[in-house]
Amino acid sequence: xxxxxxxxxxxxxxxxxxxxxxxxxxxxxxxxxxxxxxxxxxxxxxxxxxxxxxxxxxxxxxxxxxxxxxxxxxxxxxxxxxxxxxxxxxxxxxxxxxxxxxxxxxxxxxxxxxxxxxxxxxxxxxxxxxxxxxxxxxxxxxxxxxxxxxxxxxxxxxxxxxxxxxxxxxxxxxxxxxxxxxxxxxxxxxxxxxxxxxxxxxxxxxxxxxxxxxxxxxxxxxxxxxxxxxxxxxxxxxxxxxxxxxxxxxxxxxxxxxxxxxxxxxxxxxxxxxxxxxxxxxxxxxxxxxxxxxxxx
Numbered sequence: 282x283x284x285x286x287x288x289x290x291x292x293x294x295x296x297x298x299x300x301x302x303x304x305x306x307x308x309x310x311x312x313x314x315x316x317x318x319x320x321x322x323x324x325x326x327x328x329x330x331x332x333x334x335x336x337x338x339x340x341x342x343x344x345x346x347x348x349x350x351x352x353x354x355x356x357x358x359x360x361x362x363x364x365x366x367x368x369x370x371x372x373x374x375x376x377x378x379x380x381x382x383x384x385x386x387x388x389x390x391x392x393x394x395x396x397x398x399x400x401x402x403x404x405x406x407x408x409x410x411x412x413x414x415x416x417x418x419x420x421x422x423x424x425x426x427x428x429x430x431x432x433x434x435x436x437x438x439x440x441x442x443x444x445x446x447x448x449x450x451x452x453x454x455x456x457x458x459x460x461x462x463x464x465x466x467x468x469x470x471x472x473x474x475x476x477x478x479x480x481x482x483x484x485x486x487x488x489x490x491x492x493x494x495x496x497x498x499x500x501x502x503x504x505x506x507x508x509x510x511x512x513x514x515x516x517x518x519x520x521x522x523x524x525x526x527x528x529x530x531x532x533x534x535x536x537x538x539x540x541x542x543x544x545x546x547x548x549x550x551x552x553x554x555x556x557x558x559x560x561x562x563x564x565x566x567x568x569x570x571x572x573x574x575x576x577x578x
Contacts (some may be wrong), residue, residue, distance in 0.1 A: 320381050357389075359512075360383040362398075366391045382410045392420065461495055461512040463569075465560035466505025474498040480571065482516060487576050491554075495569040503560035510569070511553035519578045524549030526575040532558065535566035546577050 293301070299317030306312070331337030333344035346352030359368035367390040374383035386405040393399050399420040405412050417425045433439055439451035458480040463471040480493035495510070518524040529542040530568055544557040552571060 359389075362394060364390070364392060364394050367403075380410075381407055381412055383407060384412055385531075386412060388414075410511055448486075450486050451482055452486055456484075456514065456516075457481055458482060458491065458493075458512040458515050461493075461510065463495070463497070463556075463563070464509045464511065465503040466507045467560070468505070469503035469560065471503050471508065471516065471560065471563055472499045472501075477568075478512075480512065484516065484577065485576070487519070488574060489577050490572070490574045492572050495571065497563060497565055497567045499565050500563060503563060504507070505556075507561040507562045508556040508558060508563065509553050510556055510571075515552040516577050518547050518549055518551045519576045520550045522549065524551075524576060528573055530556070530573065531570035533568035534564075534571065536564055545573060545576050547573075 285362050299315060301316045302313040303316060303319065304311060304313055311516065329337045329339070330341050331344070332342070334342055343354045357370055359366050363364045369386050369387045369388040373380065384407040384493050386403075388403040388405065390401045390403055390489055391398060392401055399481065402418040403414045403422055404416045404418075405414045410460050413428075415426070417427065425461045433451070437451055439449050441449045443449070459478070461473055461478040461480055465471060474497065477494055477496035479494070480491050482489055482491045482563050518526070525548055527546040527547070531542050532543045533539075534541070544553050546557065556569070571574055
């Protein structure tokens with residue numbers, strides 16, 4: 282056969298089947314190897330690698346599939362089917378390939394050996410060089426945080442209950458109303474015991490519930506058909522008629538040793554509660570036991 286330049290040979294049909302033979306010299310002897318075995322067992326080094334594209338824009342770029350279709354472009358498989366068999370994808374930001382600093386992992390962890398193949402998805406991050414699972418998405422669809430909190434990073438966003446016909450829960454807050462005061466409607470003073478002048482509040486969504494125990498330390502000729510309960514950082518009720526609320530609180534008359542329910546109301550856009558009780562009947566050591574809910578803006 283006449284010598285022929287490689288460039289003059291007929292082009293092969295692509296893609297290759299893998300069974301084609303290529304000549305090579307190994308230990309000073311000319312041998313052949315199939316295309317499939319050309320790099321078997323060896324690392325392949327390239328500055329960029331494109332699969333499905335001749336012009337990759339990244340170190341590794343895989344292109345496939347078609348519009349309106351979902352295509353599996355990468356599969357990472359652990360060659361096992363037993364319980365707790367896992368396939369892990371690791372990310373590493375380090376100059377050392379074996380470092381655990383700067384690492385994060387996503388693991389698909391099989392939870393049974395049955396044909397159902399129930400599998401959880403685990404999310405792990407490195408803290409001080411220790412890689413630990415921080416969250417799990419279970420095969421049943423439950424998402425569990427093992428450490429840390431669910432942080433809502435944007436004001437006005439939250440947990441969406443619209444699928445159940447509800448709304449978005451954007452707020453949860455716990456706080457205190459300090460330096461609580463009792464002010465007679467007309468004149469005089471009612472002084473609150475400094476050890477019992479703080480109320481707690483919990484806000485879930487737009488609903489605020491105030492709780493606590495207020496004790497009177499002294500009075501000075503209080504006059505008025507009502508008494509206003511206020512304090513620092515008292516959350517404001519919502520505007521409009523839906524911001525108006527009414528209920529009752531428990532009043533303890535220390536001198537008579539009696540307990541009664543007293544009506545209370547809160548106006549819209551208010552930061553205080555109006556206690557519907559004659560101020561002149563309140564004396565030292567009397568107590569208010571409060572559980573009161575209202576809507577905020």
